[in-house]
Amino acid sequence: MKQAFQFGKIVGQKNFINRKLEIERLHQNFLNRTHTILISPRRWGKSSLVKVAAEQFVARHGNYRLCYIDLFEIRSEKDFYEKYSKVVLGAVYTQFDDWIEGVKKFLSKITPKIRLDLQQEIKFDMALDIRKETEAVGELLDLPERLAVDKGIELIICLDEFQNIAELPESMAIQRLLRSVWQKHQHVTYCLYGSKQHMLADLFNKKSMPFFKFGDLFYLEKISPKEWINYICRQFRDTGKTIAEPFAGRIVTDMDQHSYYVQQLSYYVWTHTEDTVDEKIYDLAVTQLLQSNTILFQKDFESLSRTQVNFLRMLLDGVTEGFTRGEILERYELGTSANVAKIIPQLEKKEIVETYAKKVSFSDPAFALWLKQLFS
Numbered sequence: 001m002k003q004a005f006q007f008g009k010i011v012g013q014k015n016f017i018n019r020k021l022e023i024e025r026l027h028q029n030f031l032n033r034t035h036t037i038l039i040s041p042r043r044w045g046k047s048s049l050v051k052v053a054a055e056q057f058v059a060r061h062g063n064y065r066l067c068y069i070d071l072f073e074i075r076s077e078k079d080f081y082e083k084y085s086k087v088v089l090g091a092v093y094t095q096f097d098d099w100i101e102g103v104k105k106f107l108s109k110i111t112p113k114i115r116l117d118l119q120q121e122i123k124f125d126m127a128l129d130i131r132k133e134t135e136a137v138g139e140l141l142d143l144p145e146r147l148a149v150d151k152g153i154e155l156i157i158c159l160d161e162f163q164n165i166a167e168l169p170e171s172m173a174i175q176r177l178l179r180s181v182w183q184k185h186q187h188v189t190y191c192l193y194g195s196k197q198h199m200l201a202d203l204f205n206k207k208s209m210p211f212f213k214f215g216d217l218f219y220l221e222k223i224s225p226k227e228w229i230n231y232i233c234r235q236f237r238d239t240g241k242t243i244a245e246p247f248a249g250r251i252v253t254d255m256d257q258h259s260y261y262v263q264q265l266s267y268y269v270w271t272h273t274e275d276t277v278d279e280k281i282y283d284l285a286v287t288q289l290l291q292s293n294t295i296l297f298q299k300d301f302e303s304l305s306r307t308q309v310n311f312l313r314m315l316l317d318g319v320t321e322g323f324t325r326g327e328i329l330e331r332y333e334l335g336t337s338a339n340v341a342k343i344i345p346q347l348e349k350k351e352i353v354e355t356y357a358k359k360v361s362f363s364d365p366a367f368a369l370w371l372k373q374l375f376s
């Protein structure tokens with residue numbers, strides 16, 4: 001039987017809820033060669049959105065080519081340049097011989113090692129000493145533009161988990177270099193995205209930073225309850241099962257519309273259901289979700305101070321603003337208003353809550369549900 005729900009990997013068209021407006025915005029940016037900076041908390045759906053939008057776009061516009069680089073795997077400046085060249089070459093040349101030609105023509109200053117392995121995959125290493133070879137680095141960063149011009153094509157370069165650039169040694173110098181080269185590109189559009197919003201906001205919003213005002217800064221929102229409910233009901237129906245709308249609604253509310261967790265809980269409900277979802281099945285699925293995390297949640301909970309716990313109780317009661325009002329401070333025993341101002345960053349650091357679009361909420365809706373059960 002086909003699997004109705006997916007989580008933990010980038011979702012393709014089949015499990016993807018439309019996000020029409022967001023896709024349209026990305027398409028407009030690709031078309032107008034406007035760079036995009038896309039931000040949201042983890043697992044809301046950035047990587048999936050960029051993949052679906054970009055693939056749709058290149059399917060419609062034959063002269064565009066796509067490159068993905070996940071900076072999660074990048075540990076050094078050299079890593080980054082190698083991956084960048086490799087991905088760009090790979091997007092333009094599909095044949096081994098063309099690769100060699102391309103490297104000779106466009107990367108004259110580096111000494112690449114290219115070989116075909118047994119699976120006929122092109123392996124590409126290069127002997128690049130970045131300290132000595134700043135010129136080579138410049139040449140390499142310019143590679144997509146020069147290839148695009150040579151081939152009469154346009155490139156879209158997607159850089160996932162871009163905030164990792166800030167973790168590299170000498171990050172400021174690297175950022176300055178990237179910006180200075182990239183801003184001259186006429187046929188390459190960059191889409192930079194990632195999850196650590198504080199770090200990303202620092203990279204793009206601070207006047208003193210090289211990437212200040214680099215492109216269209218775009219904060220992703222959650223998928224609406226209505227769209228989730230339609231999707232959940234449809235996926236059940238398409239696999240010969242039934243879920244009544246109120247149950248689908250409960251999945252969405254309990255998981256706070258969080259993309260990853262809505263898919264995960266839906267999946268558990270779906271696997272326990274033979275024909276139709278009922279109360280017992282729903283509870284079983286929630287228990288399964290919470291049990292798989294209990295040890296982790298227990299540990300998180302034990303690390304909390306009394307006032308931090310009180311603050312979380314307040315969030316669970318649905319209070320999402322006006323934390324410093326006298327009545328709230330008193331009811332939840334939060335101490336002084338200065339104290340509350342400290343609790344939020346403390347909890348953010350523990351990755352228990354996050355502030356997004358000025359709203360404080362639990363990072364993990366399953367943890368919120370676990371706490372709710374603990375307090376009830």
Ligand SMILES: Nc1ncnc2c1ncn2[C@@H]1O[C@H](COP(=O)(O)OP(=O)(O)O)[C@@H](O)[C@H]1O
Nearest residue numbers: 006007008009017043044045046047048259260
């Ligand atoms: N548009 C969508 N429709 C349905 N599910 C989605 C969508 N976007 C994300 N998801 C769910 O959320 C999970 C995390 O998505 P992902 O794109 O990896 O998020 P991010 O890149 O923001 O961390 C996916 O595995 C999928 O289960």
Ligand SMILES: [Mg+2]
Nearest residue numbers: 046047048160
């Ligand atoms: Mg991602």
